[in-house]
Amino acid sequence: MKIEAVDFFYLSMPTVTTAADGSQDALLVRVAAGGHVGWGECEAAPLPSIAAFVCPMSHGACRPVSASVLGAPLTGPQDIAAISARVEHDSMDLLQAAHTLSGIEMALWDLLGQRRQEPVWRMLGFERSESKIPYASLLFGDTPDETQARARKAHADGFRAMKFGWGPIGTADAGYDADHFTAARDGIGADCHLMIDVGQIFAEDVEAAAARLPALQAAQATWFEEPFSGHAFEAYAALAARSPTVGIAGGEAAHNVAMARHLMDFGHVKYIQIDCGRIGGIGPAHEVAMLARARGVTFVNHTFTTHLALSASLQPYAGMRSDRICEYPAAPSALAQAVAANPILRDASGEIRAPEAPGLGITVDTEALKPYLVETEIRVGGQVLYATPSLD
Amino acid sequence: MKIEAVDFFYLSMPTVTTAADGSQDALLVRVAAGGHVGWGECEAAPLPSIAAFVCPMSHGACRPVSASVLGAPLTGPQDIAAISARVEHDSMDLLQAAHTLSGIEMALWDLLGQRRQEPVWRMLGFERSESKIPYASLLFGDTPDETQARARKAHADGFRAMKFGWGPIGTADAGYDADHFTAARDGIGADCHLMIDVGQIFAEDVEAAAARLPALQAAQATWFEEPFSGHAFEAYAALAARSPTVGIAGGEAAHNVAMARHLMDFGHVKYIQIDCGRIGGIGPAHEVAMLARARGVTFVNHTFTTHLALSASLQPYAGMRSDRICEYPAAPSALAQAVAANPILRDASGEIRAPEAPGLGITVDTEALKPYLVETEIRVGGQVLYATPSLD
Numbered sequence: 199m200k201i202e203a204v205d206f207f208y209l210s211m212p213t214v215t216t217a218a219d220g221s222q223d224a225l226l227v228r229v230a231a232g233g234h235v236g237w238g239e240c241e242a243a244p245l246p247s248i249a250a251f252v253c254p255m256s257h258g259a260c261r262p263v264s265a266s267v268l269g270a271p272l273t274g275p276q277d278i279a280a281i282s283a284r285v286e287h288d289s290m291d292l293l294q295a296a297h298t299l300s301g302i303e304m305a306l307w308d309l310l311g312q313r314r315q316e317p318v319w320r321m322l323g324f325e326r327s328e329s330k331i332p333y334a335s336l337l338f339g340d341t342p343d344e345t346q347a348r349a350r351k352a353h354a355d356g357f358r359a360m361k362f363g364w365g366p367i368g369t370a371d372a373g374y375d376a377d378h379f380t381a382a383r384d385g386i387g388a389d390c391h392l393m394i395d396v397g398q399i400f401a402e403d404v405e406a407a408a409a410r411l412p413a414l415q416a417a418q419a420t421w422f423e424e425p426f427s428g429h430a431f432e433a434y435a436a437l438a439a440r441s442p443t444v445g446i447a448g449g450e451a452a453h454n455v456a457m458a459r460h461l462m463d464f465g466h467v468k469y470i471q472i473d474c475g476r477i478g479g480i481g482p483a484h485e486v487a488m489l490a491r492a493r494g495v496t497f498v499n500h501t502f503t504t505h506l507a508l509s510a511s512l513q514p515y516a517g518m519r520s521d522r523i524c525e526y527p528a529a530p531s532a533l534a535q536a537v538a539a540n541p542i543l544r545d546a547s548g549e550i551r552a553p554e555a556p557g558l559g560i561t562v563d564t565e566a567l568k569p570y571l572v573e574t575e576i577r578v579g580g581q582v583l584y585a586t587p588s589l590d
Numbered sequence: 591m592k593i594e595a596v597d598f599f600y601l602s603m604p605t606v607t608t609a610a611d612g613s614q615d616a617l618l619v620r621v622a623a624g625g626h627v628g629w630g631e632c633e634a635a636p637l638p639s640i641a642a643f644v645c646p647m648s649h650g651a652c653r654p655v656s657a658s659v660l661g662a663p664l665t666g667p668q669d670i671a672a673i674s675a676r677v678e679h680d681s682m683d684l685l686q687a688a689h690t691l692s693g694i695e696m697a698l699w700d701l702l703g704q705r706r707q708e709p710v711w712r713m714l715g716f717e718r719s720e721s722k723i724p725y726a727s728l729l730f731g732d733t734p735d736e737t738q739a740r741a742r743k744a745h746a747d748g749f750r751a752m753k754f755g756w757g758p759i760g761t762a763d764a765g766y767d768a769d770h771f772t773a774a775r776d777g778i779g780a781d782c783h784l785m786i787d788v789g790q791i792f793a794e795d796v797e798a799a800a801a802r803l804p805a806l807q808a809a810q811a812t813w814f815e816e817p818f819s820g821h822a823f824e825a826y827a828a829l830a831a832r833s834p835t836v837g838i839a840g841g842e843a844a845h846n847v848a849m850a851r852h853l854m855d856f857g858h859v860k861y862i863q864i865d866c867g868r869i870g871g872i873g874p875a876h877e878v879a880m881l882a883r884a885r886g887v888t889f890v891n892h893t894f895t896t897h898l899a900l901s902a903s904l905q906p907y908a909g910m911r912s913d914r915i916c917e918y919p920a921a922p923s924a925l926a927q928a929v930a931a932n933p934i935l936r937d938a939s940g941e942i943r944a945p946e947a948p949g950l951g952i953t954v955d956t957e958a959l960k961p962y963l964v965e966t967e968i969r970v971g972g973q974v975l976y977a978t979p980s981l982d
Contacts, residue, residue, distance in 0.1 A: 249640075257608070
């Protein structure tokens with residue numbers, strides 16, 4: 199079969215704020231081939247990502263992503279890899295291409311799974327989908343009390359692992375941040391995993407990040423996530439050398455395998471966190487999972503949006519028993535909640551697994567999405583290159 | 591003064607081919623502030639770059655580039671750096687942002703130079719604009735004979751340095767490529783600089799690239815450019831270790847300072863080639879030039895398009911006397927030639943310098959550009975976010 203159609207759906211909450219809540223909008227991708235349909239999601243800015251699919255060619259090494267996808271054969275995983283390689287070369291000067299491809303690549307795996315009646319993780323070579331400990335991924339409150347209240351709520355909701363991120367951390371002094379770390383630990387109790395994410399706030403400033411280590415150690419944080427810019431490998435390595443107990447984590451910004459590999463090899467992170475919606479999809483993420491295993495680095499998914507993205511992000515390490523922790527969007531927007539008719543729920547022991555159903559195993563609820571659809575049109579040189587397609 | 595307006599102009603030749611000729615379209619940026627106007631150019635896919643400026647915010651770390659630029663104060667270089675830092679943080683999840691910012695950043699330097707009546711290189715701290723040896727940047731022919739003919743023509747045009755790139759290199763065996771390298775050397779004569787650019791054709795395949803080294807050495811090539819993907823630092827280092835006489839060159843794909851630094855520190859390149867239209871503009875490129883000097887690496891501009899881009903790309907190392915070679919678009923499209931009313935011409939000794947005139951020293955010929963303007967419109971949620979502005 200050949201890829202017949204690729205449709206992008208730009209969805210958004212009515213109001214989008216400056217909070218670090220990545221679930222406020224979404225870019226879903228629907229791919230059709232041979233009577234089957236697959237779904238994927240770009241964890242990316244919707245409009246530029248759509249533009250990178252439909253834009254006119256600039257030259258041979260700056261072609262739109264569509265040129266490598268539409269009409270391409272799709273009979274097995276090797277065809278997906280071939281499409282990815284073609285995008286890497288033919289769109290090398292189109293920076294946004296990796297983000298655009300990510301959602302398409304997921305959708306291709308989903309579609310292939312529908313056709314073969316196999317879950318994606320099995321096509322990746324895993325025998326079983328192992329149980330993972332989901333951590334509630336939450337934003338810090340504006341005050342330590344608010345942070346503590348959110349921690350208590352997540353604990354009451356049955357989570358035994360929690361991550362707090364962004365918010366005011368790094369904007370005042372280390373003592374203020376320590377109060378938040380302590381509040382988070384107090385809120386969840388002594389027996390739970392606590393992770394801290396500071397969203398690149400220290401850029402490349404190793405001393406500023408290191409000033410937070412004593413409080414993180416006192417709060418028994420499992421990891422300290424994204425202290426620096428995604429490319430600041432030297433800073434990551436310097437901090438890792440100064441942090442014997444709290445592991446340094448990062449990787450969500452990786453938009454190709456090499457960036458993730460470098461964060462491990464040059465940045466010495468202990469946890470590598472990959473978002474399938476940015477790194478180019480499931481294939482590259484799986485490659486990183488294999489590289490991580492060979493290095494003794496723990497692989498973790500990065501997912502802050504929908505359960506479609508969650509399923510995709512679990513696939514690359516679904517069968518890796520020793521990598522137990524997974525990110526779980528605990529308080530996503532109404533839009534993000536509307537995407538999956540069959541979300542991935544925690545079992546009796548509070549754990550989750552990548553679905554057994556074919557493909558990604560997620561049924562996209564197109565009716566529920568209609569209120570969030572953002573009508574978009576792009577015209578170039580008198581031609582309509584993109585107009586929001588119908589969700590029906 | 592404050593930044594009042596940022597206008598993007600998408601220009602294109604009537605026909606765009608798959609040749610590796612980056613001058614077939616262009617994205618110019620015009621910035622207005624305090625009664626002054628500055629011009630810049632993104633070396634990037636026009637439509638996604640425009641979209642990254644006008645798109646709605648997705649969340650606090652995925653804001654459009656416009657949010658960091660419009661209304662911002664502009665009184666000195668420190669304000670430009672502040673805008674760049676803001677884009678890096680507030681648009682961290684918007685991959686295309688660096689390419690969009692690049693043209694704006696150039697235009698801000700140009701505008702500041704108009705206001706201060708100073709060339710950009712002086713604002714960067716250089717005392718003089720030093721002479722550079724321009725190398726004619728050409729594409730390989732389809733056959734060795736064609737390559738040789740192009741070399742002869744460039745030699746007849748007075749060029750004493752030439753670079754051949756892309757074309758069929760790497761698509762057949764090493765012997766075929768050797769014929770092209772020999773033809774290029776035969777065409778330009780023994781006394782000229784010859785550089786070879788293979789446009790990432792070997793991805794991460796060190797052996798395939800190394801198989802070309804003997805012929806490059808025999809042709810006395812000064813450098814071997816972009817054998818691998820922009821992020822393949824390990825492959826660069828492995829090849830560098832095997833190439834004692836032909837220097838390895840790369841860097842045009844760098845979309846931030848860290849990528850360029852890593853190509854030097856982890857990839858061991860001997861020549862670092864920076865395109866101001868991709869790395870975020872002149873400020874980051876200047877930072878790379880300083881890092882290169884400290885490391886004994888030679889800085890070279892990457893420019894394959896207009897003389898506006900050429901001037902911008904010369905500024906970061908205009909005053910560095912020992913870095914003598916510069917890329918010079920020798921056969922750009924009619925569109926690229928139309929941009930500058932006052933192109934940077936070779937002097938009696940065949941050399942060029944960054945202009946002495948204020949800012950970038952290039953007068954954009956808006957009348958000449960009108961035939962190439964591509965009417966573009968982007969509508970989101972019933973609102974027109976972008977419509978091609980007037981060139982008047």
